[in-house]
Amino acid sequence: MTVQTTDAVFFGPFSLIVSERLLTRDGAPVELGARTLDTLIALVSRPNEVIGKRDLMARVWPDVTVEEGSLRFHIAGLRKALGDGKDGARYIATLPGRGYCFVAPLSSPANGARRPAATSVPFRGVTFLPARLERMIGRTDAVAALSAQLAASRFVTIAGSGGVGKTTVAVAVAHDLLEGFDGAALFVDFGMLSDPGIVPVALASMLGISVQSDDPIPSLIAYLRDRHFLLILDNCEHVIEAAAGLAERIFLAAPQVHILATSREPLRVEGEHVHRLAPLTFPPDGPGLTAAAALTFPATQLFLERAAASGARVDLRDEDAAIVARICRKLDGVALAIELAAGRVQAYGLEQTAALLDERLTLLWLGQRTAPPRQKTLQATLDWSYGLLSELERAVLRRLSIFAGHFTLAAALAVASDAAIDQGRVLAAIDSLVAKSMVATRPVGAMMRYRLLDTTRAYARELSAADADFADLATRHATYYRRWLEQSGAEWPSLLNAAAERAPRLADLNNVRAALEWCFGSNGNAGIGVRLAAAAAPVFLAMSLLTDCQRWSERAVLALDDETRAGREEMHLQAALGLSLMFIRGSTETARVALDRSLAIAEDRGDAVDQLQLLAPLHIFHLRLGDFKTALHYARRSSAVAEAIEDPAALALAHSVLGISLHITGDLDGARRELEAALRHGSSFRRAGTVYLGFDHRNWAGIALARTLWLQGHPAQAVERARQTVAEAARMDHPVALSIALNWAISVFLWTGDLRSAEDYTDWFISRAETHSLTPYLAVGRGYKGQLAIRRGDAEAGVENLLASLETLHAARYELVSTAFNISLVRGLAALGRSTEGIAVIDEAIRLVEANGDASYMPELLRVKAIALLSLPQPTSGDAETCLRQSLDLSRRQAARAWELRAAVDLAALWAGQGRPDAARALLQPVFARFDEGSDTADLKAAERLLATLG
Structure with missing residues (x-):
């Protein structure tokens, strides 16, 4: 921005009123000489821009020729008056050979605040930056220059040799610029990664983005595209190809993201500006040094x-x-x-x-x-x-090098101690190593975390690999993290609402990954790896780290031996593999085989709790597949097993599963009983619903109840329940739970005719799908856009969107919404004069409903077929009336008053057009009278208008 000479501007605790030549600090005037004040005004007028010395002198002394020393004198005085460099404050940067730059964030009264108002999507999450050093030596000018350069160019790599201080400088720059990004900053340390392939996965995990595809970069870009955000990518050198590609794609696709990278060599990609960080200067070799x-x-x-x-x-x-x-x-x-x-x-x-x-x-x-x-x-x-180092310190340092990234003291004591070195001696050695700067520390909340510097870890790891007892060390490391996962596994779902607590836990998963790499490596222990992968799989699912889940479950299944095959480990691994494959690749046969195998093991073992927790995933699989009869079969089996267990949480899960299936198959009274029973169980339900699924069955029960209420003729209650369920899912901050709630809530708003809410929720739904790689849901969102277009009179665009959506969903074997989309497609085709084509579509949809079992839609299918018949060039009113009578009859048998009202309106309109108003009124009036809420919904308004015309 350029500051006009009449503007008042604010920076830090200072206010500058240019027109009055007044500088105040916290309201108190700051005494400055005239030339010094002119220097400040000149710099502030062009913030984040380097002003050459000659240009600056010409502006401050327009009619006088002065020496450069005069400018340096006034710059020094200005820095002293502003407190530049004290307590981390940065205002003026010196760029050697170029000039000076004002680098502090500015705001003006027009913004309505003392700092610039955010114009982009805010970062939802925890600012994650290491603490800056209390005192940093020799880097003041480098930090100021980098701050200016990053603000101007958006992408800077700090390049230099190992140990030169790149990370320290990067952290200082980030803290200097943090206010200008409204706290939206993330520090990602790639030094803990050994596999370049998981570079984008690591970034997604730190951002709290669930990874549900083989390529998480599109999700990262979708998440960052509209955010004003500072991203620090540290230690890129050993994963440089992956880090460079990721940084370039984010830079090109997210115009408000600023990237600061550190590496021993430039990334050499588009947009990058390289800042070579020189070593600290030292005294020259020569006599007479004082x-x-x-x-x-x-x-x-x-x-x-x-x-x-x-x-x-x-x-x-x-x-x-x-x-x-x-x-x-x-x-x-x-x-x-x-x-x-x-x-x-x-x-x-x-x-x-x-x-x-x-x-x-x-x-x-x-x-x-x-x-x-x-x-x-x-x-x-x-x-x-x-x-x-002492022999004890050397041994402990070598052992600590097994950790990838940060670790806790409890982990260090458990892994680094053995019969030769007990925990007391390990603790003493760690204390000494910290004091000698061989082990770094970082407080996280009330706990201290530890890590070896990257170069130190690489050095010590090379030595430890040659130790005779390295296999024992790696075994203790893997065993510790298996036990940690088993003990903390039940807590992971609760972290969905606690980003501050989730971040260090997600960082600990790097040690789980490192242990799995060793276990399944050439010199590892596959047996330990199988058990570790089985413990990790539920956590990966709960955190939506589906790529990790699929990768390690698959590796572990291949490594099963006689001891673990057909046991509890295989049961967990097959379930996790099936679910992760289902979300990543769709309802594939491989996913089904894995889930079936898991259930078979549970049945052989005779564990009813395990059977229930595996019947639920199979229920979901067949719902997504569109095989609703088989899904109902698994739901009834769930109920039978839960009744035998007699545990409230198990019963809650079974009520939810059965209620969802009864809703889809048209037993609305039964569905409502089951769903309301499920919701009555409260928190115990949530514990049961997240063991394998990675999302909350209570949430799905709530949104299924909203749809059931609408179908039963309670539109106001349905809308209230839908909004409440979506709000609960949003508070969980879990993409799958929120997407499920939004998916079904949109249908409620479409049914009630609240197109604005339907559109808002659709946009939200699509945004979640883009950010979290929920590929089938992108096609579902496009289908909802098609439905909205048809409802608003743009049949051509609506039909196009629906056809494209259905094609994609068929390919992914995701058929949960196919019937609803086909109903809208027929309405659109009729509006375009393609009724014959529409009748063919509706007949095929009716055939599939009869075969697959989603009978709750049958009354509406029959009604829409009647509309298509009446829109033919030569309408067949007799056949249309037959369809409408069938729709009425089936609606009444299902107690679906919402479908009954629609069929009654259409049949009454048909009879009125045939000169039978009395019969039309006699049909519609009693149906309309049974509704005692929702008078502002589209269907009730249409019925009221028609009754008014009938007298």
Whole structure:
């Protein structure tokens, strides 16, 4: 933006009224000289834009020639007045050789707030940034320059050698810019990943996006497309191809997303601007170096500060300055290497530390001729630092390298201890390693989490892989996370409403993935892997991580042996495999075989609870397949099993499953009884409904009850229940639950004639489907758009959308909404004068309903067939009347008063057109009179209008 000279602008605690030449801080005037104030106004007038020194001097001194020193003087005074650089505040960046840039976020009174109003979709989730260092040495100008560059170009990669401080600088830049993004920022550490193929999955998990396809990138782009968002991709070098492709696609498709990446090499993709982060500067080699001169270099400052933090007292004297300078030069100014060396001063003193450093690094350089120079230095530093550890510290460090990313203290004690090193000694070693900067810490809530720096972990992991007891270590690691999953599995569904608690749990799943990689690797233990995958599968499902679920369940099924085959592990794995395949690839035969196999094992084992939890997925599978008779069969079996269990949660699940099937098959009274019974069980129901399904059966019961209420002639209650169920699903923040609720709620609004709500919910439904890769639901959403178009008179567009939707759904074997869409398609074809084609469609739909069992739609099918017959060029009113009478009769047998009213309106209209108004009124009036609510709905308004014309 460009600030006009009469504007008032705000930044941080400051207000600048340009026209009055007044700068205030929290309401109090700030005294500035005239030229200093002119300098501020010039910078503020072009925020986030580099203003050259000559240009700036020309604006501040338009009629006077001055030296560049005058400008530097006023810039320094302005920074002092603003407190630039204190407590993390950043206002003015210096770009060497180019000029100055105002980088703080600005707002004006027109925005109605002290910071810019958000114009894009806000980030729904938890801002996830590591804490910035309390004091960062030598990077002030780099942070300011990067902040300006990222604000201007949107995509910057910080490139540099390992340990140079790329992550530290990136975190500082993110915190500087956080306010301008309204807190919408996410830090993603790719260093914990070993498989480039799961780079987009890791990002989706951190964003809370369920991954339900083989390619999650379209979901990520759909989620980020309209968001003003800051994304930090850290440690890209070892997954650079995947990270580069992901960053480029997000940059090109999401114009308000700013990407800051760190890598040892540029990503080399479109849109990227590379910022080379140089090592910290250190004193040159030469005589006469004083302590005062040495302290002007950031590398020296960092060394002394870290040495003091580790307990060493170093009062730098002139005679010590050369020693410190030599150490910093030896380490090439690499921040990590300097920190490791400084941590040894407390134990060995300054001179001995320098001597040991010289000795160790010199030897190692001789063996690393093919490595890049800075990698030689960092590798040597790690080797040297490792050599200074005690044997206990070395052993524990090697063992901790088994962890991928962060880990808890409980995990470290369980995995790193054994008969040789008990938990007390492990705890002491961890405490020492933290103090020596070999293990990093990060608080998460009230708990501390730990991790090895990436370079340290790689170094120690290479050593640990050669240990004779590595297999035992990996076994303990996998076993710990299997037990962790088993103990915490029941808690995962409750995290759907707690994003702050979910984030660290999702990060812990990286250790589960790492353990599974080892288990199923060439030197792993497949037996442990089978048990770990079986424990992980329900969690993957609960978090909608369906790609993970499918991948590891499939691997585990292939690894089954005589001990695990036909046991509880295979039962869990087959169920998870079937469900994940169903959502990712549709109702495939492979998915059905897996679910059938799981149920067969449960039956052989004689466990009624397991049978119930497996009958429910099979019920869902056949509902999606459109085989409603088979779904009803599984629902009745669920009820029989639940009655034998006599557990409230089991009964609730069975009531829900049976109620849904009875609703679809036309037994509305029975459906209502079952669904209301299901909802009465409250929280115990939710516990049963999420074991395998990854979504809430209570939610589905609520929306099925809404449709049942409408069919029974209670439109107002139906709308209230639909809105309530959608709201509950939205609070869960779970894509499948919300999509199911929206899917059926849309039909309620279409039935009542509330097209605006139907359209709003359809847009919401499509948005969820796009973001979370719910591919069949995208086709369903298009079908709803077609229904809306026909209802609004655009039959041509409506028919086109419905035909395309049905084609896609048939291919995916998703037939749950086919009958409803065919009904609308026939109405659209009739409006286009294609009634003969419409009659063929309706006859086929009637045949399929008779074969498959969704009989609740039969009265409406017969009524719509009558409409098509009457719209023929030569209407067959006799056949149409027969269809309408059949529709009335079937509606009454089903107690479907909503269908009965529609059929009565159409038959009454037909009779009125034939000159039989008395018969028409006698038919319609009693049907209309039985409705005591919903007078504003479309069908009741139509009946009222027709009755008025009949007298």
